[in-house]
Amino acid sequence: AQSVTQLDSQVPVFEEAPVELRCNYSSSVSVYLFWYVQYPNQGLQLLLKYLSGSTLVKGINGFEAEFNKSQTSFHLRKPSVHISDTAEYFCAVIPPGGYQKVTFGTGTKLQVIP
Amino acid sequence: EAQVTQNPRYLITVTGKKLTVTCSQNMNHEYMSWYRQDPGLGLRQIYYSMNVEVTDKGDVPEGYKVSRKEKRNFPLILESPSPNQTSLYFCASSLWSPTQGTQYFGPGTRLLVL
Numbered sequence: 375a376q377s378v379t380q381l382d383s384q385v386p387v388f389e390e391a392p393v394e395l396r397c398n399y400s401s402s403v404s405v406y407l408f409w410y411v412q413y414p415n416q417g418l419q420l421l422l423k424y425l426s427g428s429t430l431v432k433g434i435n436g437f438e439a440e441f442n443k444s445q446t447s448f449h450l451r452k453p454s455v456h457i458s459d460t461a462e463y464f465c466a467v468i469p470p471g472g473y474q475k476v477t478f479g480t481g482t483k484l485q486v487i488p
Numbered sequence: 489e490a491q492v493t494q495n496p497r498y499l500i501t502v503t504g505k506k507l508t509v510t511c512s513q514n515m516n517h518e519y520m521s522w523y524r525q526d527p528g529l530g531l532r533q534i535y536y537s538m539n540v541e542v543t544d545k546g547d548v549p550e551g552y553k554v555s556r557k558e559k560r561n562f563p564l565i566l567e568s569p570s571p572n573q574t575s576l577y578f579c580a581s582s583l584w585s586p587t588q589g590t591q592y593f594g595p596g597t598r599l600l601v602l
Contacts, residue, residue: 383528406586417492417578417593418531425586464530472585473519474538474546480530 376401376467380479387455388487395450395482397465407448408466409439412481418464424448435459460486490515492594494579500600501569509564509597511579517592519582520562524548524575525596531578537562538584569601 379398387393399405409421422433429441439450448465465479492513501507513520521536523546533546537556551573553565562581566573576598582591 378530380530408586415596417595418580419593420590423586423590468586470585473521473580473582473591474533474536474544474584476533476591478523478531480528 376405376469376475376477378465378467378477378479380465380482382482383480384483384485386485386487389457390454392453393451393455393484395463395484397448397450397479399446399448399465399467401467401469403469405467405469407441408468409433409437409448409450410464410466412462412464414461421450421463455484455486457486457488459484490592492579492581492592494577494594494597496597497595498598500602502602503570504568507566507569509577509599511562511564511594512560513581513592514560515581515592516559517581517583518559519584520556521546521580522552522554522562522564523578523580525578526575534564571601573599574601575599
């Protein structure tokens with residue numbers, strides 16, 4: 375079994391400030407790690423993913439995440455946020471078996487304050 | 489354009505009145521799934537399908553049915569909706585594994601059961 379924890383349900387941050395959204399997971403096997411973004415009244419869009427290789431993953435819109443196996447974390451970061459980054463962000467883990475066993479976190483709402 | 493479509497986008501119904509939410513994809517994906525999104529709970533998988541005529545339960549299948557008679561379509565059926573099925577529903581499609589490609593999400597169907 376696997377689980378995902380997003381400890382912060384809401385994160386307010388001023389425009390142009392850096393932000394980190396935290397994601398921790400537990401799993402008895404190696405997993406693939408994802409971050410999705412959901413803009414208001416829209417579906418989910420893939421931000422970035424870690425499958426293997428370099429632990430620092432760069433995604434769209436200036437976001438990046440670092441896979442830390444020892445701390446079982448996959449935190450999402452952006453050095454300078456924009457108003458347009460206001461959205462809900464979901465971390466997800468997928469085992470090697472594929473998408474049928476995906477587990478999502480409970481989401482973090484990022485509120486960018488002008 | 490690669491896309492997953494869902495209909496209807498918004499639906500208000502009453503307890504016990506059967507309804508169907510349609511989902512269609514144009515990417516020839518084998519794998520399709522349904523999720524529900526509730527505040528504070530993230531996305532939870534209802535049912536998934538590995539291919540035509542192959543479906544299986546996800547984490548929250550009670551009260552739902554699905555069918556996969558054609559590769560492109562994966563309707564979600566609520567035979568006797570109840571108020572606790574009020575939620576935001578997403579359909580998704582992909583190849584089987586993240587190593588093969590991205591999971592695409594539909595725009596969502598917001599359901600209110602009175």
